[in-house]
Amino acid sequence: MKIQKPRGTRDFLPEEMAKRKYVENNLRDVAERWGYGEIKTPTFENIELFTLKSGDGILGEIYNFRDKGDREIALRPELTAPVVRMYVEELQKSAKPLKFYYFDNCFRYERPQKGRFREFFQFGIEIIGSDRPEADAEVIALAVEMLRSVGVSGDLHVGHLGIMRTLFKDILPEHQSKIMRLVDKKDDKGLEEFLEEINAPDEMRGRLFRLIGLRGINAVQEARELVGDSVDMDRFEALLDLLDVYGLEYRVDLGIARGLDYYTGMVFEIYCEGLGAQNQVCGGGSYRLAKLFGGEDTPSTGYALGFDRIMEVCEAAPEEKTRVVVVCFDDTRKEGIVIANKLREHAVVYIDVMGRKFKEQMKYANTIGASHVVIAGKDELEAEKVALKDMKTGEQEVMGVDDVIAKLNIT
RNA sequence: GCCUGGGUAGGGUAGCUGGUUAUCCUAUGGGACUGUGGAUCCCACGACUCGGGUUCGAAUCCCGACCCGGGCCCCA
The missing domain is CATH 3.30.930.10 (Bira Bifunctional Protein; Domain 2)
Incomplete structure (x- = not known):
């Protein structure tokens, strides 16, 4: 029972x-x-x-x-x-x-x-x-x-x-x-x-x-x-x-x-x-x-x-917080965690703990209503950058983590 | 404590004039899809609130308990 x-x-x-x-x-x-x-x-x-x-x-x-x-x-x-x-x-x-x-x-x-x-x-x-x-x-x-x-x-x-x-x-x-x-x-x-x-x-x-x-x-x-x-x-x-x-x-x-x-x-x-x-x-x-x-x-x-x-x-409700999902791959998970931690000083950040594949992580970002996704892939990391994707517009841009922070603080 | 309506997967529902394996939607987990989300398809998961009774047989009928909603009593 x-x-x-x-x-x-x-x-x-x-x-x-x-x-x-x-x-x-x-x-x-x-x-x-x-x-x-x-x-x-x-x-x-x-x-x-x-x-x-x-x-x-x-x-x-x-x-x-x-x-x-x-x-x-x-x-x-x-x-x-x-x-x-x-x-x-x-x-x-x-x-x-x-x-x-x-x-x-x-x-x-x-x-x-x-x-x-x-x-x-x-x-x-x-x-x-x-x-x-x-x-x-x-x-x-x-x-x-x-x-x-x-x-x-x-x-x-x-x-x-x-x-x-x-x-x-x-x-x-x-x-x-x-x-x-x-x-x-x-x-x-x-x-x-x-x-x-x-x-x-x-x-x-x-x-x-x-x-x-x-x-x-x-x-x-x-x-x-x-x-x-x-x-x-x-x-x-x-x-x-x-x-x-x-x-x-x-x-x-x-x-x-x-x-x-x-x-x-x-x-x-x-x-x-x-x-x-x-x-x-x-x-x-x-x-x-x-x-x-x-x-x-x-x-x-x-x-x-x-x-x-x-x-x-009462109707009063708090403002929605900006949520960011850090998406990574099997070979970049550790780097992803480091990046997520850095971003957490500025925003609400999620990172996969389910062992999901890239596509599923994107899907998850969508379900929780993330405003942005930060993609930490091998190609980007080699250039010391990540990709920032705006989930509303679908636009994506490669930049350094500091630039991501700057960008998120503006929007 | 009293009166009254109700209780079917996590959420929403069908069945409820008793009769195979309890319906559908959604959510969730996985897959089709190996670096790009919302779609589609497939698989999985998952419920008759509990206990008693009637019956060959109960989600379905009866009784009780528990819980939820509404009202009363009360509200320091």
């Missing part, structure tokens, strides 16, 4: 890897230019790192195992928690803000479907140490810029959890989180029923429903009327102001709840067409996790891009 890759995993062949690498490099480049430094955390962590903030309920979605030292280990299901762990463990006293980016694989035990795999890739950034609107705005602008750099445009939705939370500060925390979940799902009916069930005050109910329905430019003003003035309101307004400075198009959506418990302030999501049910390519917000992991309370903001989903929708 043939061995197959595990469910929800993928192999990436050279052609696709070239494209993925290209997109990855573009994202990296943007992150670097904005002053973010790359970090790498372990592929697996102690499982508490992930259960601490989300409870045991998430165990069903985590790849976990007990190692030989009887430690409970989890393959990382996301990267925000590891980054904060790293910060708490070794960077708490560093100059703020800390700005990191990462690109790595994550694992979740879920039913695979379009844009969702059990091993998937996230490209994300975190900025640690600032709770100011400037940090929030920079993060959002960076997300949009990254997507733009690979030719992806999406709908940006921006919200703020602090505003909604002021509405039900008197409600039990577990009820709050259930409400957030329902809000995030846009399940108005379920929300109505739940509010009924926990006997929420009528007055609060009405305000909540009006709040999560708020959209567009007047949303802030209306929200202010609904929940009153607060630091969060001011910050949110300042944030929107800054988003205008960045020249971003966005939609205020106070109904974003992100389904997660740890976000505390600004939250945002970016959606794309053409991805079916999994249309979110980016999600993030500001949070306070450091304290939970045993550090000082520290504000942070970040997001993760769904790299695989970006690959689904």
Whole structure:
């Protein structure tokens, strides 16, 4: 029986890897230019790192195992928690803000479907140490810029959890989180029923429903009327102001709840067409996790891009490289290798390793789409030259290897 | 975990109202061609996802598992 890759995993062949690498490099480049430094955390962590903030309920979605030292280990299901762990463990006293980016694989035990795999890739950034609107705005602008750099445009939705939370500060925390979940799902009916069930005050109910329905430019003003003035309101307004400075198009959506418990302030999501049910390519917000992991309370903001989903929708592709095939004969194979090596300093060079005859080598050059063939035959070599053939035009010319290099660099 | 569609050589397919050696295209390796590619011809390679059941006989019908696609749940 043939061995197959595990469910929800993928192999990436050279052609696709070239494209993925290209997109990855573009994202990296943007992150670097904005002053973010790359970090790498372990592929697996102690499982508490992930259960601490989300409870045991998430165990069903985590790849976990007990190692030989009887430690409970989890393959990382996301990267925000590891980054904060790293910060708490070794960077708490560093100059703020800390700005990191990462690109790595994550694992979740879920039913695979379009844009969702059990091993998937996230490209994300975190900025640690600032709770100011400037940090929030920079993060959002960076997300949009990254997507733009690979030719992806999406709908940006921006919200703020602090505003909604002021509405039900008197409600039990577990009820709050259930409400957030329902809000995030846009399940108005379920929300109505739940509010009924926990006997929420009528007055609060009405305000909540009006709040999560708020959209567009007047949303802030209306929200202010609904929940009153607060630091969060001011910050949110300042944030929107800054988003205008960045020249971003966005939609205020106070109904974003992100389904997660740890976000505390600004939250945002970016959606794309053409991805079916999994249309979110980016999600993030500001949070306070450091304290939970045993550090000082520290504000942070970040997001993760769904790299695989970006690959689904992005058209960007690397330029085709110039390929050159060195063709030789049985009596010139060694000379061919030397010439190929010299040319490799300037181009992508192939040389026969199949023991093929001259004609077959030409054929191979054609199949791989070589732009040029360098023929190293006895006659040419005796004159210290080779023949350069242009595969498009069919023209051929005898010249020295240095001339070949010069010629290839021009075209 | 649930609902739904599907699984035949590396890729794409025919067969699927059960019945010889499972069809064709393409790709790949080799040859016709010994210093000039894309064409043609020939040869080779290579598949019924797995397991059980029904049957004299299963790629074909039934059940289960696995995997893929779409949707739900979930999405830290």
